[in-house]
Amino acid sequence: MKACGLIVEYNPFHNGHLYHARKAKEISNADCTIAVMSGNFLQRGEPAIIDKFSRAKIAVEQGIDLVVELPYYYAVQHSELFAKGAITLLSALKVHSVCFGSEHGDIAGFNQILGLLSNHQDTYITYFKQALTEGNSYPKAHEKAFYRIGGKDLPVDIAKPNNILGFQYVHSINEIDRSITPLTIQRIQNDYHDQVISEPIASATSIRNELLKEKLPDKILKTTIPNTTRRILLEYKKDHSYWHDWEKYFPLLRYRILTMTADEISGIHGVVEGLEHRLINAAKEAISFESFMKAIKTKRYTWTSLQRVCTHILTNTTKQEIIAKIHTEMEPIRILAMSSVGQQYLNQNKKQISASVYTSIKKPYPNHLLDERLAAAYYSILPIQSQQEQIAQDYMPPYRL
Amino acid sequence: MKACGLIVEYNPFHNGHLYHARKAKEISNADCTIAVMSGNFLQRGEPAIIDKFSRAKIAVEQGIDLVVELPYYYAVQHSELFAKGAITLLSALKVHSVCFGSEHGDIAGFNQILGLLSNHQDTYITYFKQALTEGNSYPKAHEKAFYRIGGKDLPVDIAKPNNILGFQYVHSINEIDRSITPLTIQRIQNDYHDQVISEPIASATSIRNELLKEKLPDKILKTTIPNTTRRILLEYKKDHSYWHDWEKYFPLLRYRILTMTADEISGIHGVVEGLEHRLINAAKEAISFESFMKAIKTKRYTWTSLQRVCTHILTNTTKQEIIAKIHTEMEPIRILAMSSVGQQYLNQNKKQISASVYTSIKKPYPNHLLDERLAAAYYSILPIQSQQEQIAQDYMPPYRL
Known part of the structure; x- marks a missing residue:
C-alpha cells in the first residue's frame, strides 16, 4: 500500500481541505492518506476552535485514512521546526509522497529554490543573520536572504505564507528522507468554485471569524464546511458551552x-x-x-x-x-483517528514503520505529564465537568471508522 | 499619647469588633487604637470577602484610629509567625498595650502558661516534635506538648482557637518587647447581648456564610454589622460584581x-x-x-x-x-487608613517609631513586586476593568477620616 502524507491543522475541516485531500490522493496515486495534525494548540500560537479528537474524527469521516498528532513541541513552533517535526513523523510512517497546498502550485519551482539554497548556503546564512540584526522578524529575514541569493526573479514567490511553508517541507524532505516525493497543488481562492466539490471554499481563518461572532452564521455553516464539520462543531458547543478562542x-x-x-x-x-x-x-x-x-x-x-x-x-x-524534547529520540506516534484503510496500512507496514505507534494509551507514557498540562490549559475555559470529560479522552482508544 | 494595639482581620467588621475596640480603649486607658490588619489574604488561608482598603476604611469610620497592614509573609502563616509579625509591627509603632479577645478572658492565665513554658522549654520542644512525628498537625502537637508539661489543669484551655492565638501574642511580646502590656477581654458568644452595643454579635465566619448565600440575607445585614460595613459591602458588590470567596x-x-x-x-x-x-x-x-x-x-x-x-x-x-522576607530587616509599615487622631499619633511619635511609615507609595518600593502579584491574584476573579481600578488603589494615599 502506498500512502500520501498531508500536513494539516483542520481548524476546522472545510471544503478546501476536502479538495486538498482528494486531489492529493489523485496526483500521488496513493492507496491512502495520512494526515499529521497539530493537537489542541496550533502553529500560529492559537488554541484550536475544537479539540484534536473532534477534528480528527471529522477528517476521517471526510475520507482521511489516518490522523496522527504532531506533538506540541513541533506544532507550536516557527515553520522550520514545524516542517521538520511533520516530515520526521511522515518518514517514520513510510509515506511515499507528501502533498501540500501552495500559492505557487508547481513543485518544480520549489526544487529550483532548494538547488539555489544548496549552492549559496553560507551566503544565505550571512544575509539571514544580518537581516535579523537589522531588527527584522524571523520570516522577514528568511525572505530577505532569499532575495539576496536569488535576485528579483525567484522561481517561487516566497513572501506568500504557504509557499514558504511548502519550501520548508521540501527542504525537510531533502534533509530527512529523500525517498519521499514532494507534491504540491495550487491553493484555491476564497470565491473559487471547483468541479470536484460543488460548494464554495473559504479560508479556515474567515470561517473561524464568522463562527466566533455572537450570532451563529448560518450561511457559513451551510456552504463552506462539510455537514460532518457542522454537526460536530455544533455538538461540541452544545456539550461544552464554548468554542475555543x-x-x-x-x-x-x-x-x-x-x-x-x-x-x-x-x-x-x-x-x-x-x-x-x-x-x-x-x-x-x-x-x-x-x-x-x-x-x-x-x-x-x-x-x-x-x-x-x-x-x-x-x-x-x-x-x-x-x-x-527536541533532542529526544523519536517518541511513540499517537493515532487520533483512523479508517479501516488506515488500520490496514498500519498492519501491513508494521515492520517497516520506524517508531512505535500508540493506538491506546496508558499512564505513564513518555509525554504524559506534558500532555496532561496541555489538556488542562486547553480545556481550562470550559465548565469543570466538561474539562474532566474531555481530559479523560486522552486515555480512550482513537476513533475508528 | 498612649496607643493600644489590636490584631485584626475585620472580615468583615461586625458588632463584636466594635465591642472589642471600645473595650480595649477603655481597659488600656489609651488615647488611640492601632489595628494591625491582614491584607487581602488572611491567616486561615482565605481571600478576604472585600479588599483591604475597604475593610480599613470601615474600621476607621467605626472608631479605629490607625490601620496598618500586616504583610502577606506574616499574615498567611501559622499562629506563631502571625503573632510574631503583628507584635513586631506594634512594637515598632510604640504601642503601650495590646488587647486581644480570648475565650479565657483573663490575662493572668496566659502569663502563668508563659512561666510554665519557660521552666520546661526543652521538655516542651521534645514533646512537640514527638507529637509531630506521630502524625499530628502543628496546632495539635502544640496542644499535646502543653498538656504534657502542664498536666490536665492548665490555667488556660489552649485547645480553644483564640486562647492559643492569644498565647502566641503574649509569648511574642515576651520575646520582642516587654514594654508592651498584654491585655485580654472575653470574647462574646454568638447570641450575647451586651450593654455597650445594642445589636447582636455573630462570628465573622457565620456572617460571611450568610453573605455568600444566593439570596442576600437582609437580617444579617441589618442586625450583626454596623451600617458602615453594610454600605461598603453593598457598594463593593455593585461596583465589582462579586465578593471574594x-x-x-x-x-x-x-x-x-x-x-x-x-x-x-x-x-x-x-x-x-x-x-x-x-x-x-x-x-x-x-x-x-x-x-x-x-x-x-x-x-x-x-x-x-x-x-x-x-x-x-x-x-x-x-x-x-x-x-x-522573614529574614529581612523590618520593612516600611504601610498605612491603610487613619483618623485625625491616628495622624496626630504618628506626628507626635515620629522620632520614637522605629520603622519608616508609608502614607503614600511610589514604585519601586521594597515589596512592590510581591504586592503587585498579590493584588493580581486577589482581584483576578473580578471583571478586568475592576481589577485595574482596584490595583491602582495601591498607589493612592490612604483613607483619612
Missing part, C-alpha cells in the same frame, strides 16, 4: 503573567531579549487579548511568534523542556 | 495546579512531604473548592494550613521568597 483565555493568561516573576517568564520558550517586561506591562493595561497583542507587537516579532509565546505561558512550557 | 477562585487554582510541574509545586511555601502529588491528583477530580479541600485533607494537615498552601499557589509564593 484566545479572548476566552485572556483572563487566565493575564492572571498567569501577573503572578509570575519576570525571571520565571524569561524561562518560558520563545521569551527573548527582555520580552518578559513588555508582557508584564502590557498585561497590566490590556482589557482584551487583542489589545494585549497590539501592545506587545513590534517589528522584531511577528504576530504569530508572539501568540506562540502566549501559548507557552498558558501551558507553562519552558525553554529547557522544549530543548529536551 | 474560595469557590470563585477554584477554576484559577485548578488551572494553576494542573499546569505546574510537581517540582514547581513543591517549591511553593507550605508544600511538604510530597503534598504536591496529592494536590495534583485532587485538582484533577474535584469539581469545587470544597471537594478539593476534602480530597487533600489528612490528620497531618489542618484545614487552614492547607488553605494557606492554596493561597500560596494562587499567588505563586515560594519557600525561598518567604524565607528571604
Whole structure:
C-alpha cells in the first residue's frame, strides 16, 4: 500500500481541505492518506476552535485514512521546526509522497529554490543573520536572504505564507528522507468554485471569524464546511458551552503573567531579549487579548511568534523542556483517528514503520505529564465537568471508522 | 499619647469588633487604637470577602484610629509567625498595650502558661516534635506538648482557637518587647447581648456564610454589622460584581495546579512531604473548592494550613521568597487608613517609631513586586476593568477620616 502524507491543522475541516485531500490522493496515486495534525494548540500560537479528537474524527469521516498528532513541541513552533517535526513523523510512517497546498502550485519551482539554497548556503546564512540584526522578524529575514541569493526573479514567490511553508517541507524532505516525493497543488481562492466539490471554499481563518461572532452564521455553516464539520462543531458547543478562542483565555493568561516573576517568564520558550517586561506591562493595561497583542507587537516579532509565546505561558512550557524534547529520540506516534484503510496500512507496514505507534494509551507514557498540562490549559475555559470529560479522552482508544 | 494595639482581620467588621475596640480603649486607658490588619489574604488561608482598603476604611469610620497592614509573609502563616509579625509591627509603632479577645478572658492565665513554658522549654520542644512525628498537625502537637508539661489543669484551655492565638501574642511580646502590656477581654458568644452595643454579635465566619448565600440575607445585614460595613459591602458588590470567596477562585487554582510541574509545586511555601502529588491528583477530580479541600485533607494537615498552601499557589509564593522576607530587616509599615487622631499619633511619635511609615507609595518600593502579584491574584476573579481600578488603589494615599 502506498500512502500520501498531508500536513494539516483542520481548524476546522472545510471544503478546501476536502479538495486538498482528494486531489492529493489523485496526483500521488496513493492507496491512502495520512494526515499529521497539530493537537489542541496550533502553529500560529492559537488554541484550536475544537479539540484534536473532534477534528480528527471529522477528517476521517471526510475520507482521511489516518490522523496522527504532531506533538506540541513541533506544532507550536516557527515553520522550520514545524516542517521538520511533520516530515520526521511522515518518514517514520513510510509515506511515499507528501502533498501540500501552495500559492505557487508547481513543485518544480520549489526544487529550483532548494538547488539555489544548496549552492549559496553560507551566503544565505550571512544575509539571514544580518537581516535579523537589522531588527527584522524571523520570516522577514528568511525572505530577505532569499532575495539576496536569488535576485528579483525567484522561481517561487516566497513572501506568500504557504509557499514558504511548502519550501520548508521540501527542504525537510531533502534533509530527512529523500525517498519521499514532494507534491504540491495550487491553493484555491476564497470565491473559487471547483468541479470536484460543488460548494464554495473559504479560508479556515474567515470561517473561524464568522463562527466566533455572537450570532451563529448560518450561511457559513451551510456552504463552506462539510455537514460532518457542522454537526460536530455544533455538538461540541452544545456539550461544552464554548468554542475555543484566545479572548476566552485572556483572563487566565493575564492572571498567569501577573503572578509570575519576570525571571520565571524569561524561562518560558520563545521569551527573548527582555520580552518578559513588555508582557508584564502590557498585561497590566490590556482589557482584551487583542489589545494585549497590539501592545506587545513590534517589528522584531511577528504576530504569530508572539501568540506562540502566549501559548507557552498558558501551558507553562519552558525553554529547557522544549530543548529536551527536541533532542529526544523519536517518541511513540499517537493515532487520533483512523479508517479501516488506515488500520490496514498500519498492519501491513508494521515492520517497516520506524517508531512505535500508540493506538491506546496508558499512564505513564513518555509525554504524559506534558500532555496532561496541555489538556488542562486547553480545556481550562470550559465548565469543570466538561474539562474532566474531555481530559479523560486522552486515555480512550482513537476513533475508528 | 498612649496607643493600644489590636490584631485584626475585620472580615468583615461586625458588632463584636466594635465591642472589642471600645473595650480595649477603655481597659488600656489609651488615647488611640492601632489595628494591625491582614491584607487581602488572611491567616486561615482565605481571600478576604472585600479588599483591604475597604475593610480599613470601615474600621476607621467605626472608631479605629490607625490601620496598618500586616504583610502577606506574616499574615498567611501559622499562629506563631502571625503573632510574631503583628507584635513586631506594634512594637515598632510604640504601642503601650495590646488587647486581644480570648475565650479565657483573663490575662493572668496566659502569663502563668508563659512561666510554665519557660521552666520546661526543652521538655516542651521534645514533646512537640514527638507529637509531630506521630502524625499530628502543628496546632495539635502544640496542644499535646502543653498538656504534657502542664498536666490536665492548665490555667488556660489552649485547645480553644483564640486562647492559643492569644498565647502566641503574649509569648511574642515576651520575646520582642516587654514594654508592651498584654491585655485580654472575653470574647462574646454568638447570641450575647451586651450593654455597650445594642445589636447582636455573630462570628465573622457565620456572617460571611450568610453573605455568600444566593439570596442576600437582609437580617444579617441589618442586625450583626454596623451600617458602615453594610454600605461598603453593598457598594463593593455593585461596583465589582462579586465578593471574594474560595469557590470563585477554584477554576484559577485548578488551572494553576494542573499546569505546574510537581517540582514547581513543591517549591511553593507550605508544600511538604510530597503534598504536591496529592494536590495534583485532587485538582484533577474535584469539581469545587470544597471537594478539593476534602480530597487533600489528612490528620497531618489542618484545614487552614492547607488553605494557606492554596493561597500560596494562587499567588505563586515560594519557600525561598518567604524565607528571604522573614529574614529581612523590618520593612516600611504601610498605612491603610487613619483618623485625625491616628495622624496626630504618628506626628507626635515620629522620632520614637522605629520603622519608616508609608502614607503614600511610589514604585519601586521594597515589596512592590510581591504586592503587585498579590493584588493580581486577589482581584483576578473580578471583571478586568475592576481589577485595574482596584490595583491602582495601591498607589493612592490612604483613607483619612
